[in-house]
Amino acid sequence: MMKKAFFSAAVAMILCAGLIVGLGADLAYAAPHLSALDLHQHFNLSDHAMHAAIGLAALRVRLTELTTKAEQKKAEIKDDTAADAARAIEADHAKIMTEIEQVKADIRTAEAEETRSQQQLTPPADAATRAADIVGIAATARAQGVDLSTEDEQAAIRSNVDPSAFRAQMFDRLAARQTPTIPARIGQDDRDVRRTAMTEALAYSLGAPLPAAGPSAAARPFMGRSIIDIAAQSVDWRGGMVVNARQKDEILTRAGMSTSDFPIIFENAINRTLEGRYALAQPTYRSIARKQNFNDFRPHTTVKTGDFPMLQKVLESGEIKYGTFNEGKETVSAFSYAIALSITRQMLINDNIGAIADLLSSYGPTVALFEEITFYSLAFNAALADGKTVFHADHGNLASPGTAIDVTNVGKARAAMSKQKSTGGNQLLSNAAKLLLVGPDKLTEAEMLIASITPATVATVNIFSGKLGVLDTAQITGNAWYAFADPALGSNYRWGYLEGYEAPRVRTDEPFGTQGFKMSVEIDFGVGATDYRFGYKNPGN
Numbered sequence: 001m002m003k004k005a006f007f008s009a010a011v012a013m014i015l016c017a018g019l020i021v022g023l024g025a026d027l028a029y030a031a032p033h034l035s036a037l038d039l040h041q042h043f044n045l046s047d048h049a050m051h052a053a054i055g056l057a058a059l060r061v062r063l064t065e066l067t068t069k070a071e072q073k074k075a076e077i078k079d080d081t082a083a084d085a086a087r088a089i090e091a092d093h094a095k096i097m098t099e100i101e102q103v104k105a106d107i108r109t110a111e112a113e114e115t116r117s118q119q120q121l122t123p124p125a126d127a128a129t130r131a132a133d134i135v136g137i138a139a140t141a142r143a144q145g146v147d148l149s150t151e152d153e154q155a156a157i158r159s160n161v162d163p164s165a166f167r168a169q170m171f172d173r174l175a176a177r178q179t180p181t182i183p184a185r186i187g188q189d190d191r192d193v194r195r196t197a198m199t200e201a202l203a204y205s206l207g208a209p210l211p212a213a214g215p216s217a218a219a220r221p222f223m224g225r226s227i228i229d230i231a232a233q234s235v236d237w238r239g240g241m242v243v244n245a246r247q248k249d250e251i252l253t254r255a256g257m258s259t260s261d262f263p264i265i266f267e268n269a270i271n272r273t274l275e276g277r278y279a280l281a282q283p284t285y286r287s288i289a290r291k292q293n294f295n296d297f298r299p300h301t302t303v304k305t306g307d308f309p310m311l312q313k314v315l316e317s318g319e320i321k322y323g324t325f326n327e328g329k330e331t332v333s334a335f336s337y338a339i340a341l342s343i344t345r346q347m348l349i350n351d352n353i354g355a356i357a358d359l360l361s362s363y364g365p366t367v368a369l370f371e372e373i374t375f376y377s378l379a380f381n382a383a384l385a386d387g388k389t390v391f392h393a394d395h396g397n398l399a400s401p402g403t404a405i406d407v408t409n410v411g412k413a414r415a416a417m418s419k420q421k422s423t424g425g426n427q428l429l430s431n432a433a434k435l436l437l438v439g440p441d442k443l444t445e446a447e448m449l450i451a452s453i454t455p456a457t458v459a460t461v462n463i464f465s466g467k468l469g470v471l472d473t474a475q476i477t478g479n480a481w482y483a484f485a486d487p488a489l490g491s492n493y494r495w496g497y498l499e500g501y502e503a504p505r506v507r508t509d510e511p512f513g514t515q516g517f518k519m520s521v522e523i524d525f526g527v528g529a530t531d532y533r534f535g536y537k538n539p540g541n
Helices: 002-030 036-043 047-075 083-121 127-143 150-158 163-178 188-205 227-234 245-255 262-280 345-349 353-361 363-378 407-418 440-450
Strands: 335-344 433-438 469-472 481-485 493-497 505-513 516-529 535-538
Touching (some): 047 083, 083 163, 188 227, 188 262, 227 262, 262 353, 262 363, 262 505, 262 516, 335 345, 363 493, 363 516, 407 433, 407 535, 433 440, 440 469
Parallel strands (some): 433 469
Antiparallel strands (some): 335 516, 433 481, 505 516
16 A cells, blocks of 8 residues: 555656646747746756655645545445435545645645745746746646636736746646536425425326316426336436336335435325315214314313303392303213225336225225214214213103104204203203204105195195205114204214324335335324213104
């Protein structure tokens, strides 16, 4: 290693000597009118100046070595280099560049010292000598590959630039031509815009509802692209046209790395698709239950509607009596629910976006159906804090025996609801039935009762037309039917999500492995019974 360094330094000094000789030859060629004494004075340096020149040559050799080392360090970053390794390489490269700048500064200092030594030994050059020096230096610099125009050379002559300073400029240009640079990276703002646009376009391909105005301007270039195309663009694929399965595997493997945007793009696109499909679903429980989100997974105590204490007359003394606030004892909690599924390697290699879209298209309605089943199985007729179910004879909201859906019995249901009282014994201001809830077996019967018809006689007038709505769900079996109040005014039930998670979400667990990837559909959801006064049940017949 020491022999190699010594050899490099020796070669550098020989080259430096060659440069000086070359400059002398160029000078003699450019200014033949100079005397032998002028040439002798130009190159007759003192011992101090010679040592300075040797030191300067060593510095320039060091600069060349460092620039080569920096170039080799930069070349270590490949397309498949991990993010941590790339950052380590860039840190090493930055250290080398710092050392290069220090060596350049040392060269400038040495050149200044050389200039001062020459000025002490050589009388000031006249304009012709200075011009000849610059012409010679310029010719030698061009021979070394420096890009120097004739205009720049003439400008240096006209402005009386010192030849030593001009020579330093040429060395700087030579070093700059060899100095490596880190490849330009996409700015964070541009990267975020592109990622958002890709997410939007992929979501539409997967089945997310397309707005009437169409996709955004940023998303339009990515519309109709396949999954492989999106993955290739997200990793800046430079392998040319993708023509075989091996290339697709390579793209998907690189796209699955933590440094790639594709896992985020694909996961967000699926979430956007799922949310759009989910928003279109309308489970029946939301028409009879009141929404109340949860801050955490602990049981949440609810306050019963209509239980605020009644106001009382202020006594002549000005005393205001205290009422009793009856806090409800009913609690509702949110729970986490999830299911895992796989996107197979075959679906990805086939680039079958239609198959993936079909797989996801049913998940919005499926999650809504899950909520519906959860509500009717856990909350609809659950036991309250008093140990009795929501619909119970002691609650005054259960008919016995059951009857058909007709004017008389619907009237009884409405009357029973209107007679309900608060825990303080006060009548409710309003507790009118607004909705009949039935199962498939009673749907036609309920619709016939509620249908608007032109009565033939006063006796056949439909008094409920326009006052009651009908809602049916497959979760109710048999002949039972129910009457419910508007949940905005009062409800027997609460439902909600964990705060901040207003819809089901998708999480990729093992993204883009060689055999496909896994993901889970998750939701934090809670339902519960909290009252009994805002509904009525008839077992039917």
